[in-house]
Amino acid sequence: MQIVINSYGSYIRKQSECFVIGVKDKKQEIPARKVQSIMVTTSAMISTDAILLAHEHNVDIIFLNQYGKPFSRVWYSRFGSTTYIRRKQLEFSGNWKGLDLAKGWILQKLDNQTGFLEKLKKTRKNKAEKITSYVASMSRSRDKLASLEGENIDDVRGQVFAFEAICGKIYFEVLNFIMPEQYRFSGRSRNPAKDEFNAFLNYGYGILYSKMERACILSGLDPFIGFLHTDNYGKRSFVFDVIELFRIHVDEIVVRLFSKRMVKQGMCRAIQNGLMLDKEGKELLISEFNKEMESTMRYRGRNIRKANIMEYECHRLANGFIGRDKDVSMGDVRHY
Incomplete structure (x- = not known):
């Protein structure tokens, strides 16, 4: 618990x-x-x-912190598993294998997002045509990303970010389109959020970051050695890379809270230049997040608690780095 x-x-x-x-x-x-x-x-x-x-x-x-982002943790004073895993992870971070792996995670995220939009469309018949148009636009950009090639790894990395941004803009336009009128928003806003939807989304992602970092540490992976995101000092680049597979959990929770009108006035409070969750908002989101993590989904032929899948995937990736598992991919977390 x-x-x-x-x-x-x-x-x-x-x-x-x-x-x-x-x-x-x-x-x-x-x-x-x-x-x-x-x-x-x-x-x-x-x-x-x-x-x-x-x-x-x-x-x-x-x-x-007040936005739900982990700023510190008390943890056992050594990594799990062997340093050989982190040495192999470092090798991947500077070559095409690592970038291809991270690109695969982005593609899986986009597939999860379009699958989610298709699910939302089924219960919104009056908005189905426009949602279909949005999904088609996302799919075209997603296909361009899938076929992306180049000779310079840094140039390709930049193009991956560009296509991801294009798809992200479309995705959040759709979520805004289906929101109740009083909770409409204008794109993503972070720390601080400019609206209630982004305040809930940011806090949910913050909780997810802490779970993802824990999964990395337990499996012997280094949270700071990223493949797609830059490895700036103090930045958990690998966590930012691999979390893309799991963001859909938070998206589903937050959309459900607003669609079912579970979010009430007073769950967010004004701060300088934006909004943040108040105590009641945090309690609601954390409670729904924990329920979601206790539910199961189909994963590699079995029904597994969502709370455990992040750790399973990280362990599988770590084993792939050191040759215990021939499959080093990490894109089999399909929600739809």
Whole structure:
């Protein structure tokens, strides 16, 4: 299970082999063996004994900023698995194999997005014709990306980003088109969001980033050695690359919240130059995210919890780097 701390002034301490979570006069004991991660989204106190207990049970402690983006985590002091995996990952980062791999992840993301739009179209008959037109436009750009070739790896990398941006613009135009009138938005906006939809989407992606980084670390992959995104100092480039396969989880959740009018006034609050989720908005999104992660989907012939698929895919990729698995691809996370 995941513990979420989102009440101002909360504390986490240890009692025997349990985490004690409290705020004001309320407290709850949770056995450490049942906890996978602790997510802290507000000002809180945590004892060193609780941190040690988390260490002993391999519990990840993640701290999120006001936009839902992880800014720090308390983690076991060494990577999982062997350094040989990270050496091979570094080799891939500077050659065509790595770029082709990352391009495949982008293509899979676009396939997931167009599949999602086709699903939305089925329940919106009055908007179906226009959605079909949008999907066709996305598919044309997607096909151009699939056939993209070149001699200079940096030039091709730039073109991949360009086609991805074109498709992304169309995709969010469709999502805006199907939104209830009061929640329409003008494209993507980040940190801060300019509207409620992007505020929920940004926070959801932030939660997903923390899950993706954890999967990388557990499988022995280096979150900072990317194939498509640049490896600037302090940037988790590989996480930004591979998360593309899983963004659709958050897209589905956020669209569902707005389509079913579960988002209420007061779940976002104004900040300088934009909006951010308030406590009620965070509670709603985190609750729906956790439900989504507990649901299953078809994955390589089996029904698997969505929460586990990121780790399975990262382990499979790591094994491919070192030759234990001949298939080094990572594009079999099909949602539609």
